[in-house]
Amino acid sequence: MSVSTDLAPAAPAASGASSRQPPAAERVYTHVKQCVLDRRYEGGMLLTEGELAEAVGVSRTPVREALLRLEVEGLIKLYPKKGALVLPVSAQEITDVVETRLLVEQHAVRKSSDPVRAELIARLEELLEEQRAHAGAGDLTAFAVSDRCFHAAIVKSTGNEILTRLYDQLRDRQLRMGVAMMHAEPDRIAKSIAEHAEITEAVRAGDADAAADAVRRHVTWVRHLVHGDVR
Numbered sequence: 001m002s003v004s005t006d007l008a009p010a011a012p013a014a015s016g017a018s019s020r021q022p023p024a025a026e027r028v029y030t031h032v033k034q035c036v037l038d039r040r041y042e043g044g045m046l047l048t049e050g051e052l053a054e055a056v057g058v059s060r061t062p063v064r065e066a067l068l069r070l071e072v073e074g075l076i077k078l079y080p081k082k083g084a085l086v087l088p089v090s091a092q093e094i095t096d097v098v099e100t101r102l103l104v105e106q107h108a109v110r111k112s113s114d115p116v117r118a119e120l121i122a123r124l125e126e127l128l129e130e131q132r133a134h135a136g137a138g139d140l141t142a143f144a145v146s147d148r149c150f151h152a153a154i155v156k157s158t159g160n161e162i163l164t165r166l167y168d169q170l171r172d173r174q175l176r177m178g179v180a181m182m183h184a185e186p187d188r189i190a191k192s193i194a195e196h197a198e199i200t201e202a203v204r205a206g207d208a209d210a211a212a213d214a215v216r217r218h219v220t221w222v223r224h225l226v227h228g229d230v231r
Helices: 024-037 049-056 060-072 091-110 114-137 140-156 161-168 171-184 188-205 208-220
Strands: 076-079 083-086
Touching: 024 049, 024 060, 024 171, 049 060, 060 076, 060 083, 091 140, 091 161, 091 171, 091 188, 091 208, 114 140, 114 188, 140 161, 140 171, 140 188, 171 188, 188 208
Parallel strands: none
Antiparallel strands: 076 083
16 A cells, blocks of 8 residues: 555745745655554555655655655565555564563552652643543644653653663654553553553652552553453
8 A cells, every 4th residue: 555645735934934944854854744643554554755845845865864864763564666664563462562661660650759749740630631632622643742752741740760761762652552551442541541640640649669669560560461352
């Protein structure tokens, strides 16, 4: 399947405004990456240089540059004279992300201490309200972003910058998996909000064991995708 070209080409830049626009390759990169993350370009879809150039309103040269960058990131696979295949999320990738998240997030939630707890709880409650609003509006992509921010806030609260940067490397995979899960099982959105509330309450109570257990149950749910329980 090739990518649809019903997206309008980018409007020509106004006189004097071109210097304020991102480079063409960056615009293509951002467009394709966002479409992959929010499933407008699904796994298994074949993207062609010509169609992407038309969709973004650029020549083919920056398209090639952007696609090479996306291939390095593991989102697509380039096939000469054919195009770029959007790679599906593999079972191994899901397993690896879950394992990494458990190691980082359970450690982080156990390290939540009194000096940062009040600030962290306030941030988690703010994100919970965001998630309820996005869920009510049916905006799955915005919900996935807020979901990811919820967990990132817990990791950031450790004050460990190296750990935070390591966790940030999971961002794109988390967003893509999050949107995929919500498409597969819409009821999961309400469950996710309830589990986030449970994590927040455990942090508020200073119960490290309960918080770590709530994180474990919440994060490992995605393993159902590996076993085909969610389609």
